[in-house]
Amino acid sequence: MTDGPAAAAPTTDVIVLPGATSAQGIAKGAGDTFYCGDLYLGHIFRGDLKRGTAELFIEAPEGRMSMGLYADLRHGWLFVGGALGWAYVYDIQTGATVATYQLGTIGDLKTTVVNKVFVTRRGAYFSDTSSAVLYFVPISPAGELGPARPLPVTGPAADLSGEFNLNGIAAPDAGEPLIMSHTANGRLYTVDPATGASRMIEGLDVPNADGLVLEGRRLWVVQNWSNQVSRIRLSHDLMSGTVESVITHDAFQFPTTAVPFGDRLAVINAKADTGVRPTADEYEVVIVDR
Numbered sequence: 001m002t003d004g005p006a007a008a009a010p011t012t013d014v015i016v017l018p019g020a021t022s023a024q025g026i027a028k029g030a031g032d033t034f035y036c037g038d039l040y041l042g043h044i045f046r047g048d049l050k051r052g053t054a055e056l057f058i059e060a061p062e063g064r065m066s067m068g069l070y071a072d073l074r075h076g077w078l079f080v081g082g083a084l085g086w087a088y089v090y091d092i093q094t095g096a097t098v099a100t101y102q103l104g105t106i107g108d109l110k111t112t113v114v115n116k117v118f119v120t121r122r123g124a125y126f127s128d129t130s131s132a133v134l135y136f137v138p139i140s141p142a143g144e145l146g147p148a149r150p151l152p153v154t155g156p157a158a159d160l161s162g163e164f165n166l167n168g169i170a171a172p173d174a175g176e177p178l179i180m181s182h183t184a185n186g187r188l189y190t191v192d193p194a195t196g197a198s199r200m201i202e203g204l205d206v207p208n209a210d211g212l213v214l215e216g217r218r219l220w221v222v223q224n225w226s227n228q229v230s231r232i233r234l235s236h237d238l239m240s241g242t243v244e245s246v247i248t249h250d251a252f253q254f255p256t257t258a259v260p261f262g263d264r265l266a267v268i269n270a271k272a273d274t275g276v277r278p279t280a281d282e283y284e285v286v287i288v289d290r
Contacts, residue, residue: 013287014251015266017045017054023283025116025211026268027069027078028259029092034266035078036285037066040277044069044078044090047285049261054285058095064088068116068169068211068257070124075143079124081114087126087135089145101148103128103135116168116211116257120175125151125193127166127180132158134166134178134196157182157189157198168222168257170214177238181209181221188221190238202240206230211257213265220247220258220290222267227252229267231290251286265290 017023022039029035032049035057042064047054060066065083071092072079078090085104090097103126104112113130123138123146132153138146152158157166162184170179177190179201186207189198206221213220219232219241229247234240251269258267265288271280 013249015047015049015052015054015285015287017047017283017285019056020045020283022270022278023268024067024256024270025069025081026257026259026266026285027071028261028266029071030073032261034259034261034285035069035071036268037069037080038283039066039083039270042066042080042082042088044080044095049264049266049287058090060088061097067114068127070117070119072119072124072139075139077139077143077145079117079119079126079137081117081126083114085112085114087114087117087137087148089137099145101135101137103148103150113164118169118171118178120171120193122175122193125169125178127169129164129167129183130160132160132166134169134191134193136193151193151196153191153196153198155189155198156187156200157191159185161185167210168212170212170219172214179212179214179219179238181206181212183209183224188219188232188241199239201234201238204232204241204243206232206243210255213258213260215260218244220260220265222255222258224254224256224270225273227255229255229258229265229288229290247288247290249286249288251284253280255286260290261287263290264288 042060044058046057
């Protein structure tokens with residue numbers, strides 16, 4: 001997917017989220033705007049890449065969490081993976097809650113870690129790092145949200161041998177196939193959004209694969225414990241890929257996902273290497289050339 005004209009140069013390459021107690025997801029808004037989530041409090045921050053600033057935008061109700069984010073600018077919704085069985089949708093202008101989804105009680109699925117989210121023209125797909133399933137929320141052309149339904153994933157991407165499994169999601173402009181990262185085995189897969197059938201993308205080994213950014217046949221993979229982002233050239237049929245380069249920064253500390261701004265990436269630091277529940281003094285977005 002393209003992200004429009006090149007963004008203006010930011011005033012700094014590290015943007016602090018003031019008052020954040022944790023971090024995990026980032027979404028690209030209009031222009032130089034980005035959104036980030038406080039993982040354990042659920043709050044949403046809104047930042048400006050050019051100004052190098054961020055501020056609290058949504059103070060979430062007690063009990064909410066915030067993992068992956070995606071800003072659906074066509075309809076004005078901000079989708080948030082809410083971790084333990086939940087997902088949320090906010091109005092991107094007012095910050096009001098538009099919808100909540102209790103995904104963990106769909107069918108026989110009782111335990112979920114609702115993580116990343118990606119929106120196509122058909123709807124929003126949420127990953128679950130603890131189960132071989134996606135959750136799909138349909139969106140009508142008018143922006144109406146439908147009921148969520150599970151999409152079981154089959155094939156090699158359904159591997160649940162690790163603590164954190166299916167994670168990042170991206171897709172071409174047409175919306176299919178989905179491309180997903182698998183954190184535990186360091187592989188990338190295509191997933192059919194209609195059937196859930198998966199196929200491994202050959203030739204790639206990306207340990208600690210987390211969030212994804214896709215533009216054309218170039219893919220950026222954020223690698224959390226590795227403190228780096230790998231830039232990958234995918235084959236035309238998406239069946240194989242090659243790592244072209246590796247992006248690092250002295251400020252990377254367990255980065256989890258990224259969004260593109262012109263020739264740069266805005267990468268969020270989760271700092272989960274400081275413990276199960278991070279205790280860093282501050283959390284930030286790191287700007288790197290891509």
